[in-house]
Amino acid sequence: MLHLGRALLCVFLLPVKFARAQTYSATYLPSNVPPTTEEGQAGTNQCGTGLNQTSNCQNAYINSVTDWCIWGPPQPGPGSVIGNTERIEVAWCTKNGTGARLIPDGVITGAHFVQTPDFVQITGIGNLTFLNVPAGDAGGELDPHGADGNGNPIGGLVFSSAFGPLQQIFEWTNFISDTQFCIRACKPAPQAPTFCQHIYDEMGCEWNMPANYDAGFETCRADSGEPMGVYGASTFHQGEPVTPAAHPRPSSSSCTTLSTIGNGFFISGTSIGISAPTSTGSSGSITSGSRSLTSASSSASATGSSSGASRVASLDGWERLVVGFGSAVVCSMLGALLVL
Ligand SMILES: *[C@@H]1O[C@H](CO)[C@@H](O)[C@H](O)[C@H]1NC(C)=O
Ligand SMILES: *[C@@H]1O[C@H](CO)[C@@H](O)[C@H](O)[C@H]1NC(C)=O
Ligand SMILES: *[C@@H]1O[C@H](CO)[C@@H](O)[C@H](O)[C@H]1NC(C)=O
Numbered sequence: 001m002l003h004l005g006r007a008l009l010c011v012f013l014l015p016v017k018f019a020r021a022q023t024y025s026a027t028y029l030p031s032n033v034p035p036t037t038e039e040g041q042a043g044t045n046q047c048g049t050g051l052n053q054t055s056n057c058q059n060a061y062i063n064s065v066t067d068w069c070i071w072g073p074p075q076p077g078p079g080s081v082i083g084n085t086e087r088i089e090v091a092w093c094t095k096n097g098t099g100a101r102l103i104p105d106g107v108i109t110g111a112h113f114v115q116t117p118d119f120v121q122i123t124g125i126g127n128l129t130f131l132n133v134p135a136g137d138a139g140g141e142l143d144p145h146g147a148d149g150n151g152n153p154i155g156g157l158v159f160s161s162a163f164g165p166l167q168q169i170f171e172w173t174n175f176i177s178d179t180q181f182c183i184r185a186c187k188p189a190p191q192a193p194t195f196c197q198h199i200y201d202e203m204g205c206e207w208n209m210p211a212n213y214d215a216g217f218e219t220c221r222a223d224s225g226e227p228m229g230v231y232g233a234s235t236f237h238q239g240e241p242v243t244p245a246a247h248p249r250p251s252s253s254s255c256t257t258l259s260t261i262g263n264g265f266f267i268s269g270t271s272i273g274i275s276a277p278t279s280t281g282s283s284g285s286i287t288s289g290s291r292s293l294t295s296a297s298s299s300a301s302a303t304g305s306s307s308g309a310s311r312v313a314s315l316d317g318w319e320r321l322v323v324g325f326g327s328a329v330v331c332s333m334l335g336a337l338l339v340l
Contacts, residue, residue: 041155042088045097057100065113069093072131082140112212112221120163139177143198171196
């Protein structure tokens with residue numbers, strides 16, 4: 001005695017509701033977060049403040065051009081392409097004291113921070129093989145959703161003080177390849193999911209976040225521009241036959257440039273050392289793990305077109321299937337209840 005019409009309507013409506021709910025439900029600060037925040041999490045959200053280049057800290061900050069983090073593989077090696085490690089990646093940060101791994105000086109050769117009415121964003125370039133991204137990896141996209149809503153990486157949290165006191169950022173997106181990166185944190189607001197859209201995971205940095213990717217360091221104010229994928233009244237969906245051009249770079253103003261974003265940590269051979277110009281010897285050397293970089297060919301630009309990215313895409317399909325099936329079952333039960 002199932003009300004078929006109602007059940008069918010339900011099947012179409014519920015996935016939308018479920019998809020919207022696929023985000024973190026709790027709000028934390030680094031000071032009150034539990035050790036882990038999601039089932040299946042590889043690292044931790046209780047990071048302390050220590051300096052540890054094997055840290056599995058999964059808290060990232062986006063505060064300024066000198067204080068930001070991106071996600072990267074925990075281990076080096078050819079198998080560590082972003083697409084394979086997206087669920088377990090760890091935070092790599094420019095500032096000491098976050099408990100995460102430090103990005104050593106010289107790795108980042110360009111970083112551009114913009115603050116817009118809707119988000120803050122860092123775009124740039126560097127030799128990200130030092131963050132364990134394999135040479136030649138075109139990279140992929142990280143966001144707080146993922147196949148199960150637990151995030152890529154699972155349990156990865158982003159915080160920012162760009163919109164007031166330090167707070168958790170629920171909508172963010174990060175692309176990283178061996179040579180390029182971009183990360184956007186959206187101001188908590190109803191339009192945040194639109195400006196931090198995560199469904200264009202194969203389109204790369206310059207399409208998702210048109211901005212400055214040149215060498216050098218700067219901070220600017222900027223317009224928000226159009227959300228990724230939105231072209232006036234129409235919305236592009238990844239996979240459609242004609243891919244529209246990237247939006248033009250939103251205009252910026254009040255730019256200030258910096259000569260460096262250095263933090264005093266440098267790369268020394270295959271290890272990462274603490275620069276200690278006045279102390280005797282370099283006893284503070286921190287091993288970053290042996291790396292096996294063989295090829296330096298780098299045509300990549302965080303295009304997200306690696307095998308990993310297509311894995312993301314197929315997981316998204318799987319996600320819709322599971323959600324669709326789940327809602328069909330729930331709806332059938334609801335429908336039956338309503339009829340009874
Ligand atoms: C560094 O982090 C790793 C991974 O969380 C942990 O096993 C190790 O004990 C930490 N080392 C120090 C000195 O805290
Ligand atoms: C890094 O930060 C930790 C914790 O705040 C501190 O103990 C350590 O001395 C700092 N290291 C450097 C080189 O600044
Ligand atoms: C990146 O760093 C690695 C390790 O030092 C080096 O072998 C490689 O040539 C560098 N890549 C570029 C593009 O400079």
